[in-house]
Amino acid sequence: MSLALVHSRARAGVAAPPVRVEVHLSGGLPQTHIVGLPEAAVREARDRVRAAILCAQFEFPARRITVNLAPADLPKDGGRFDLPIALGILAASGQIPRDALAGHEFVGELGLTGELRGVDGVLPAALAAARAQRTLVVAPANGPEAALAREGRARTARTLLEVCAALGGQRELPVAETAQAEAALIPDLGDVRGQVQARRALEVAAAGNHHLLLVGSPGCGKTLLASRLPGLLPEASEAEALETAAIASISGRGLDPARWRQRPFRSPHHTASAVALVGGGAEPRPGEISLAHNGVLFLDELPEWDRRALEVLREPLESGTVSISRAARSAEFPARFQLVAAMNPCPCGWAGDSSGRCRCSADVIQRYRGRISSPLLDRIDLHVEVPRLPPRELRPDAVAGESSAQVRARVEKARIRQIARSGRLNAQLGQADTLQLCRLSDPDQELLERAIDRLRLSARSMQRILRVARTIADLADAPDIDTPHLTEALGYRRMDRADAR
Template sequence: MVCRVTTFAFEGVDAQPVDVQVQMTSGNPAFHVVGLPDKAVGESRERVRAAFASLGLAMPPKRIIVNLAPADLPKEGSHYDLAIALAILAMMGVVPGDQLEGYAAIGELSLDGTLGETLGVLPAAMAAEAMDLQLICPQICGAEAAWAGGGVIAAHGLIALINHFTGRSVIAPPKPGELAEESSGPDLRDVKGQEGAKRALEIAAAGGHNLLFCGPPGSGKSMLAQRLPGLLPPLSARELLEVSQIQSVAGLLQRGRLSRKRPFRAPHHSASMAALVGGGIKAKPGEVSLAHHGILFLDELPEFSATVLDSLRQPLEAGEAVVARANRHVRYPARFQLVAAMNPCRCGGGPGAAACRRGPRCAQQYQARLSGPFLDRIDIYYDTPPVTAVDLTLPTPAEGTEEVRKRVSRAREIQSERFSEVVSDTCRPVNADAPLPELEKHAAPDEAGAALLRQAAERLSLTARGYSRVLKVARTIADLEGATSVRRLHVAEALSYRHRPPGMPEASMSAVSQTASASHSG
């Protein structure tokens, strides 16, 4: 006779069903776990023994074999304990075996038989609901599992589950955790001066564009980036579910508390490739995935390892991070908005005493740490001028985060309606992710704008990617104005935010900037 209980193995944020099969046979007493378990799964034998002993139950003096099927799928983690324990209890006749057929179980056992907090409960609850199963999980994770909408039994320990299945004491279903209220956050009104940088920030927020601020220390680059989340609309229901699944696997959900505020991740420049993109022994999600549907802010950009920065190129294009292993590939969603800040050179490049004394070579060497293909994925590049004492004495700006957020929301509503039929797991309803057919349909400039773009493409040596990104930024600028078509002045402003390729003569960039400024003024 074999008793079965369903549990789950995690591949990225996807919960794959695992059939826990327990068989007891005659022979020398033994307890074996097979089915490609890692060390944590193999140690479940001792945790189950100790939990049973604390309840006054003795393991049967038989040969116990636990098979985790499919056997070729790697099993990692301690959350298999509960399913193994329930299957053995059913074989011992402590709980009715037929009742376990409609349940899936996930949870780590303590030595006293209680259930500890477990990662990945939300994806497991969603997978159980899709399989028409109820989920048994630790009590501390019940509020998180309840968000999936299916049946959930959140138990404090094994004794509570035994009483529940034998009818002595029924466990009430848990309620979903709280939905955190959105905090106001820092206000854009705190930034004095830098009106051009605020404009660039507004365009980036409206279209979901990647943004790079370059300027001397103290020019407000980090202040501006930290105020970007306040300009963005809250997560939609679909986005909230995707973000929460990643946070559940990473162990960032506290008591099932969800938030509609978009993620803002700011890793230190010493972060490794595995920390940024994902990986490690158990292929955990990296910062790019934790920033899914939110913002990844990289301060002091050139101080990051060149290899680490270049590893972002694929997630920026594909919207997912792939962690390759010898026997499998783990995929995590990573559709994020990149915002970065850097000094023009190692010396800082500020005015007065902070000015660079090594000449233009210092800036060239410092900025050469960023590869051309990486910079080609930056939609908006803005040089932030130094903030003077006069700027700091100016009165508080009349326009703050709330006023800019309203314009951003209107522009996002236009884009959401425009791309309602093409939204997918790797495509957000924003101009930055517009597919090529939609870009040609909705972002084609007028005759004057097309002529300006052709001229600038030759002078700036725009790549095909750079050409399309200029159009996307121009479409966002038009959306902020409520314009139905992309005109010359929109293209001109979008060109002014393009990064100058290394080795390009300053005169070429100046000519384009002057043309853009004249068109924008007109």
């Protein structure tokens, strides 16, 4: 009896569970059975593996070949097991040394001529292989991604033949190299003219991790402003960046190993499906909200989005994760993103503009804003109006505002204060903590209650106002929340006020 065992990794959510590829050769009719792969995948894998083995000038054993991919209940999609299957067949038939396989893991698809092709989800596999203290072998296309697992010893091979030569001790495979880090492409706040109030709201949002809604006419600069938020946030830690990179790696949309340290800025179009936004599919893959993990999700034209897609956002906005259940599988993906939403003030876009172009009736405006459910609106801490700039502020000689680096310095200090106080950022404070840590003086408490009453705000809104006021006080390095902090925070609930009218 001839048996060989090869280690590989599956792709299941952001994890890479181990897969044992067992190959057994026995007498009987020459046939290849693959157990543990879906029917269609089996046929394709069999053809590729056979062609690659013959192309590498090895012999394809004329015996009964049984390949078992264990455990049975893991998702095993695509061609990632071609290389381990081929190596198993060669080892079981004595064409390469069996012992050499033990310290290795293999993930890669084979072309018909035996060349190794990249697959997705390599970063989670590389991290897991490093923990298991085995050397991961991948295609050159996956090398920079595998190299992100610093503790790992990933190596790359161009062909099946190269892998076999290395296992036979005739050559060494090159160590996977990290890609050259590329400069950040995050645009700078210093390029934005005017917009004092919106810039301030961005700073408060960055400091306390609050979600933000920008309301303004077309062309007033909402996208311009939103794209500046990642540059105001502190640099992501290596652990955070690896989490985000692992999600990109399994998304099927590719990970850019040269920019993996940068916080993501995702801006899906409003025609995107609910699956594209939150994730899904038969073998669930992460959506835009997970690709924005530890970064910024920008949703422009908020009222144009499918209402059902937006409703699904409520859970991740609270919990920072999204669970996807499908008939076949369920998965949970991280989705701790900062939301920046933008919308026009009315269907024509010009309500409130000094030009007086808007002809929308109050009713029409009300219906337009009603497309965004109040529970979603409630979860966005800061609402701010972005006016069209008067021409004098657009002149090239107009005074430029502060740069992203200047604002980021204040944001970092305010965040340090929050972490020292409660171990978390203000937007993440629970109900009990909010009441305890965001206390107001008696007159300010009365001021808040009167405002809530007049604007008909929900209890949830009140908590949000307190947390935002706390962040504003933190930016001012004030130990207690003062009246100016509270009134500024109240000013950021303007969509509630529009609703109440």
